[in-house]
Amino acid sequence: MSDRGFPESLQPQPTTNAERVNSLHKAHPVAAPGTEFHYFNPNYDVLARVVEVVSGQPFSDYLRSHIFAPLQMLQTFHATTMAEAQQQAKRLASGHLMTFAVLFAYPELSAYLGGNAGIISTAEDMAKYLILQSHEGQFQNTQLLTPSSMSLMHTPPQQRLFPIFGDRGS
Known part of the structure; x- marks a missing residue:
């Protein structure tokens, strides 16, 4: 899946992960499975929906x-x-863009954040997340994720899936 096969930002914006998954019936693959890697935001909405269905909870919960x-x-x-x-965050930083090396404030787009975005945090809280990442899934003497899960999470896709880096593989 790729933005070329489903230009997400040009689609009507969903309000739930279920709606996003349903909207993907309009998408079409741009390569055979396993032959190319494309970062694609709606893939994370699909994963968030899987979490909702399996857990029986909204993704945020x-x-x-x-x-x-x-x-x-x-x-x-x-x-x-x-x-x-913007309603929930007490001191949400405003968005910025850079044009000709000059930064200027620019409001964030009001799009669906679903499973691919929307986590609002602080530097202090993100430090706790980084501790988990750098301690093989352990935080304050509690093993939250297995070391093998952490290793898998930190493993990039196979190079042959990156056609922009040379040979597409066989």
Whole structure:
């Protein structure tokens, strides 16, 4: 899947992960499975929907109870839209763009954040997440993820899946 086969930003914006997954019936593959790698935001919406179906919880609730709470990330939450993020975050930094080496404030787009975005956090809370990442899934003497899961999470896709880096493989 790729933006070439489903230009997400040009589609009507969903309000739930279920709607995003349903909207993918309009998508078409741009390469045979396993032959190319493309970062594609809706893939994370699909994964978020899988979490919802398997857990029986909304994605935001699952993140809160299974990631943010065990890591004591008390100032972190997941928002579905930028409007929701702006309502809940007490001191949300404004977005910026750079043009000709000059930064200027620019409001964030009010798009669906779903499973590919929407985590609003603080530097202190993100430090806790980084501790988990750098300690093989352990945080404050509690093993939250197995070392093998952490290793898999940190393993990039096979190089043959990156056609922009040379040979496409066989």
